[in-house]
Amino acid sequence: MVTLLSRRGTVQMEPDVKQQLDDILSQYGGESGDLIPILQEAQGRFGYLPRGVMQGIAKFLRLPESTVYGVSTFYAQFKLTPTGKRIVKVCRGTACHVRGGARILQELETQLGIKPGETTDDLEYSLEAIACFGSCALAPVVVIGDNVYGRMTAAKVRQLLADIK
Amino acid sequence: MTFDEIRSRAISEWEALEHSDKPRIYIGTATCGRASGALTVLEAIKSELAKHSIEAIIIQVGCIGLCYAEPLVDIAKPNRPRISYSNVTPEIVPQLIEDYIVNDNPRPDLALGTIGDGSVDGIPKLFELPMLKPQVRIVLRNCGLIDPRNINHYIARGGYSGLVRALGMRPEEVIEEIKKSGLRGRGGAGFPTGQKWEFCRKSPGKVKYLICNADEGDPGAFMNRSLLEGDPHAVLEGMLIGAYAIGATEGYIYIRAEYPLAIERLKLALHQVEDYGLLGDNILGSNFSFGITIKQGAGAFVCGEETALMASIEGKRGMPRPRPPFPAQSGLWGKPTNINNVGTWGHVSAILQRGADWYAGYGSEKSKGTKVFALAGKVNRTGLIEVPMGISLQEIIYEVGGGIPDGKQFKAVQTGGPSGGFLPASLLNLPVDYEELTGAGSIMGSGGMIVMDEDNCMVETAKFFLSFTQAESCGKCVPCRLGTKQMLDILEDITKGEGKPEDIDLLEDLAKDVVAGSLCALGGTAPNPVLTAVRYFRDEYEEHIINKRCRALACLPLVSYYIDPDKCEGCLICARNCPEEAIAGGKRMVHVIDQSKCTKCGTCLDVCPARFGAVIKVSGEEFPVPNEPIPVKKARKE
Numbered sequence: 001m002v003t004l005l006s007r008r009g010t011v012q013m014e015p016d017v018k019q020q021l022d023d024i025l026s027q028y029g030g031e032s033g034d035l036i037p038i039l040q041e042a043q044g045r046f047g048y049l050p051r052g053v054m055q056g057i058a059k060f061l062r063l064p065e066s067t068v069y070g071v072s073t074f075y076a077q078f079k080l081t082p083t084g085k086r087i088v089k090v091c092r093g094t095a096c097h098v099r100g101g102a103r104i105l106q107e108l109e110t111q112l113g114i115k116p117g118e119t120t121d122d123l124e125y126s127l128e129a130i131a132c133f134g135s136c137a138l139a140p141v142v143v144i145g146d147n148v149y150g151r152m153t154a155a156k157v158r159q160l161l162a163d164i165k
Numbered sequence: 166m167t168f169d170e171i172r173s174r175a176i177s178e179w180e181a182l183e184h185s186d187k188p189r190i191y192i193g194t195a196t197c198g199r200a201s202g203a204l205t206v207l208e209a210i211k212s213e214l215a216k217h218s219i220e221a222i223i224i225q226v227g228c229i230g231l232c233y234a235e236p237l238v239d240i241a242k243p244n245r246p247r248i249s250y251s252n253v254t255p256e257i258v259p260q261l262i263e264d265y266i267v268n269d270n271p272r273p274d275l276a277l278g279t280i281g282d283g284s285v286d287g288i289p290k291l292f293e294l295p296m297l298k299p300q301v302r303i304v305l306r307n308c309g310l311i312d313p314r315n316i317n318h319y320i321a322r323g324g325y326s327g328l329v330r331a332l333g334m335r336p337e338e339v340i341e342e343i344k345k346s347g348l349r350g351r352g353g354a355g356f357p358t359g360q361k362w363e364f365c366r367k368s369p370g371k372v373k374y375l376i377c378n379a380d381e382g383d384p385g386a387f388m389n390r391s392l393l394e395g396d397p398h399a400v401l402e403g404m405l406i407g408a409y410a411i412g413a414t415e416g417y418i419y420i421r422a423e424y425p426l427a428i429e430r431l432k433l434a435l436h437q438v439e440d441y442g443l444l445g446d447n448i449l450g451s452n453f454s455f456g457i458t459i460k461q462g463a464g465a466f467v468c469g470e471e472t473a474l475m476a477s478i479e480g481k482r483g484m485p486r487p488r489p490p491f492p493a494q495s496g497l498w499g500k501p502t503n504i505n506n507v508g509t510w511g512h513v514s515a516i517l518q519r520g521a522d523w524y525a526g527y528g529s530e531k532s533k534g535t536k537v538f539a540l541a542g543k544v545n546r547t548g549l550i551e552v553p554m555g556i557s558l559q560e561i562i563y564e565v566g567g568g569i570p571d572g573k574q575f576k577a578v579q580t581g582g583p584s585g586g587f588l589p590a591s592l593l594n595l596p597v598d599y600e601e602l603t604g605a606g607s608i609m610g611s612g613g614m615i616v617m618d619e620d621n622c623m624v625e626t627a628k629f630f631l632s633f634t635q636a637e638s639c640g641k642c643v644p645c646r647l648g649t650k651q652m653l654d655i656l657e658d659i660t661k662g663e664g665k666p667e668d669i670d671l672l673e674d675l676a677k678d679v680v681a682g683s684l685c686a687l688g689g690t691a692p693n694p695v696l697t698a699v700r701y702f703r704d705e706y707e708e709h710i711i712n713k714r715c716r717a718l719a720c721l722p723l724v725s726y727y728i729d730p731d732k733c734e735g736c737l738i739c740a741r742n743c744p745e746e747a748i749a750g751g752k753r754m755v756h757v758i759d760q761s762k763c764t765k766c767g768t769c770l771d772v773c774p775a776r777f778g779a780v781i782k783v784s785g786e787e788f789p790v791p792n793e794p795i796p797v798k799k800a801r802k803e
Contacts, residue, residue: 035480036463040422074482074639076464077422094385094582094615095541097629103767110744110766131466131633133423134387135200136541137232137548148200154771 011052020045021053025060035061035071039078048079076131084119084126086164088112089143093132096140100153104140105129107154111161168329168449171441172320179321184243188221188266191239191247193309195228195394196426197387201235202254209255210238213262221266227395229309230549231296234277237309240265247280249291280310296546296565301527303535304511305551308395313430316437319398325443327517331406332451339410340366343513346521347533352378352469352506353581353610354686355532355599358513361503364493365411368501375413376497376504377404378474379420379427382466383582384633386613388537389507391549393420393427396511397434401457403510405443406517408455411503416457419474422464431459466583466637470685471496471504473639484639485685506611508537529555532598532609542579542615545570552597559593562616573618576717577701581610583630583637584690586697587623606697608690622719623702624709627695628656634691645688648679652695660720664710669699714785721765727788728769730755730800732779739769739780754794 013021024041028034035057042053049072058068072078090096090105105116108127114120116129135141138150142157149160182189190210194203207223214221231237234251240261241247248271250261257275264270271285278291291297302308311318319325331339344359365373377400381389393400404416420428435457438444446454460478467473468483475497477483496502505513512534516524525533532554538561541547545567552561558578562568569575577587586607588595595601599609617626635649652675658664676692683689699706708714715723728739728748733755740748740756747763750756756779758769773780781788791800 031480033478033480036477037461040461040463071480071482074465075462078463092384092633094579094613094629095547097384098542098615098617098621098626106766130423131382131464132384132386133196134381134390134539135197136385136387136539137197137235138200139541141200148196150200154766154768 010055011050013050013052013056017046017050017053018056021056025057028060030061032061032063035063035068036075039068039072043078048082051080082119082123084123086124086144087126087128089128089130089133090116091133091135091139091141091143092129093134093136093139095136096132099139101140103154104142104152104157107157108142108161111158166442168325172326175317175320178317182222182224185222186243188219188243189224189241189247190221191224191226191241193228193235193237194225195391196424197228197232197391198235198237199426203236205255206236206238206253206258209258210262213259217262217267219262219266224312225314226311227308227313228391228549230305230391230551231277231546232548233546237277239280241281242266242269244283246283246285248285248288249277249280250275251277296548296550296567299556299560299564300551301535301553302551303515303524303527304392304399304508304537305395305549306515307399308391308549311396313395313397314433316398316434316441319396323518324398324514325402327514327519328402328405328409328443329449331409331517332449332453336366336410336412339406339517342521343410343516346512346516346524347528347531348509348512348516348524349532349599350505351508351512351536351611353584353608355609358505358509361493361505362407362411364491365413365501365503368494370501372415372500373411373413374497374500374502375404375408375411375416376471376474376478376502377416377418377507377510378469378471378504379418379424379507380462380469380474381421381424381507381611382469382637383584383611383613385539385541385579385582385615386611387539388549388612390424390427391539392507392511392537393424394430397427397430398438399514400507400510401431401434401438401444402517403505403513404457405438405448405455406513407503407505407510409453413503414455416455417460417478417497418457419460419462419468419478422461428459428461435459465639466633467639467685467687470687473685474504475502482639484641485687487684508612527553529596529598531600536597536609536612538580538612538614540566540614540616543569543573543618543621544616554598555596557594557596558588561597561614562593566616569616569618573620575616576619576621577617577623579607579615579617579626579694580613581608581690581693582613583634584608584686584693585610585613586693587617587626587701588697589701591701606700607693620717620719622660622715622717623698623705624656624659624715625717625719627698628653628660630694631656631691634687638687638691642682642684642688644679644682645684645691648675648682649688649691651675652679652692656695659706659709660715661722662709662713662720664706666707666710668710669703669706673699708785712785716784718782718784720784724765724782724784725760725788726758726763726765726767726769727781727783727790728756728758729779729781729788730790730795732777733797733800734777734779735794735797736774736777738772738774742768742772744768750794753797755791755797755800757790757792757794
């Protein structure tokens with residue numbers, strides 16, 4: 001058992017990552033119900049959930065690592081790999097769909113050369129398909145950073161990417 | 166401070182605002198307003214006021230529901246009604262400030278309507294306009310009218326008087342009042358709210374939980390977001406009343422992390438009620454104590470299901486479990502728990518404020534009161550609407566919504582999101598009522614209402630919904646996990662032109678098994694879009710399978726693009742823009758698309774100048790074109 005554990009190994013965190021994680025954990029009592037809020041805060045801090053951080057959280061909550069991994073992969077919000085500097089989100093809600101959302105997504109895939117859930121090799125862009133932003137009146141919608149771009153067309157997508165590049 | 170003192174202070178603050186000698190400017194800055202540019206308009210207003218040295222009161226309000234008209238700015242001058250201006254841009258702002266505030270010209274050409282007593286020549290009353298007249302605003306009573314960040318605005322308009330009234334009654338009497346109102350759950354299933362509370366009240370146990378479900382996961386629905394952003398106290402007051410009636414000591418609001426503004430407003434509102442002694446220990450001097458915690462969802466549609474939601478609050482994967490035991494017996498952390506949707510709580514506060522009889526005066530026999538819908542899709546006036554139960558779909562789509570844009574034909578309306586169904590034109594007279602909608606194969610749902618026109622394909626749209634539920638299936642039970650996958654594969658085949666005649670019956674068979682065998686409502690309702698699409702639009706399915714034709718031109722594998730030799734001027738624009746270099750042709754030569762290279766992206770159709778209109782899109786037919794580019798002159802002669 002001991003050898004098995006050591007073979008799996010615990011990933012060493014960089015000292016500053018460990019410090020930041022400890023800052024987050026210090027606000028929590030260590031109840032199992034804290035798992036999702038801690039994961040959310042950790043992802044907010046690091047941009048994704050590095051393996052060492054997830055292991056640190058499991059230890060803190062006295063949960064098996066498999067439970068933390070299970071929860072992190074169940075919810076769409078959590079990411080286990082680094083994301084790009086700019087996250088381009090395309091709404092795939094119904095209102096956007098009936099107004100041509102699929103075409104918008106297709107255009108972004110062509111322009112960025114990645115599929116939803118992927119990040120460009122230079123870590124500049126990540127593309128995400130989102131269930132619904134609730135801005136249905138402006139369909140179809142693309143969100144980049146905090147900016148919402150409504151009533152999109154394929155031509156507007158090309159223009160938008162040219163403008164921000 | 167007693168509640169009477171709190172209320173009289175709130176009323177004097179509200180009246181001082183209403184009778185201020187300064188102009189007041191209201192701007193809708195909820196998420197949809199912001200997406201339309203409300204914050205830049207706000208900045209423009211501030212700088213323009215400064216330029217003219219005008220002292221005005223600026224109030225940021227929630228969404229009044231006229232999403233198509235955003236950004237909305239209302240201006241109220243002393244002793245005049247509020248005038249609403251729609252689609253305001255930073256360029257229009259200087260005109261409004263100078264013409265109306267400085268020179269007293271209300272600019273009827275830019276105005277949408279007036280709010281409040283009195284009238285202005287040339288401007289209609291806002292609530293008399295066709296999109297608002299059929300509406301009855303109970304849940305949305307304050308949205309767009311008050312500053313959601315100011316609890317005093319809410320209190321001045323009757324807020325928290327419902328809680329005070331409830332605290333003067335025995336808990337059983339409060340439950341009786343809710344039963345009498347006829348209120349049914351607004352999350353979708355329509356279970357009678359009073360009865361649900363009674364189960365939980367009667368469940369033995371000292372610790373009971375109360376949950377507000379704000380995990381609005383239906384794509385195409387934004388009722389909860391708008392209410393929480395525009396009037397968070399209406400929901401909190403409802404929760405407090407429910408907690409008192411049930412005997413709950415702790416409450417949770419489970420809200421999507423995708424709604425940052427709603428979360429911010431809720432947090433602020435919680436601080437305010439605590440400060441006023443309306444939340445915490447011994448509320449308003451009574452022996453009723455209650456606390457509320459906000460829990461953010463992490464993106465899983467299945468968490469809208471109550472047992473999955475509770476698992477998520479407990480820090481687990483959000484997977485549903487079999488019922489019984491029902492949450493009222495054994496819910497969160499194994500304690501009796503009551504869950505209601507945001508909208509339901511908004512109704513509860515109104516019912517206690519104004520009485521069950523008043524509330525039951527609206528609606529149909531079995532569906533009382535009103536329902537909020539997020540009206541979107543192919544409809545002229547998209548927005549958030551609240552209509553009395555029993556209103557017809559026709560009235561909603563054509564009067565409130567203003568009909569279908571661009572002169573297109575109505576095809577279907579979809580209610581209930583991925584759990585609901587499509588209703589065809591022949592059912593436009595159907596009254597909106599829990600039983601009627603269920604009888605037609607759809608559901609009331611949480612309130613998404615998406616209108617579709619002739620350009621939407623009923624196979625492709627059913628596939629869209631099913632691909633959503635299939636991806637969101639948690640995987641715990643086989644009928645949902647595998648049944649939806651098999652159904653989706655069949656729909657994929659049909660949209661690709663690879664469907665078989667027996668597929669339609671197979672789809673229906675599978676759907677029945679998924680409905681019957683799934684553990685929770687996600688699987689139990691996932692086949693609804695497909696079932697209704699087949700029921701009402703069977704001919705479209707047959708056409709895809711037999712004729713390989715998609716009449717809506719939406720299923721790309723069944724669609725082809727051609728360049729009409731009679732219209733092409735040989736301008737090269739399409740050839741240069743084609744990402745696949747699939748278009749051959751030279752200057753003044755009729756262009757030809759190589760069908761084997763074409764990926765049907767539609768770029769050629771987008772870029773072909775409208776004055777030529779030479780690119781055509783067809784399905785199930787071939788269009789005669791030359792094999793290779795020929796001179797434009799030659800094409801015209803033939």
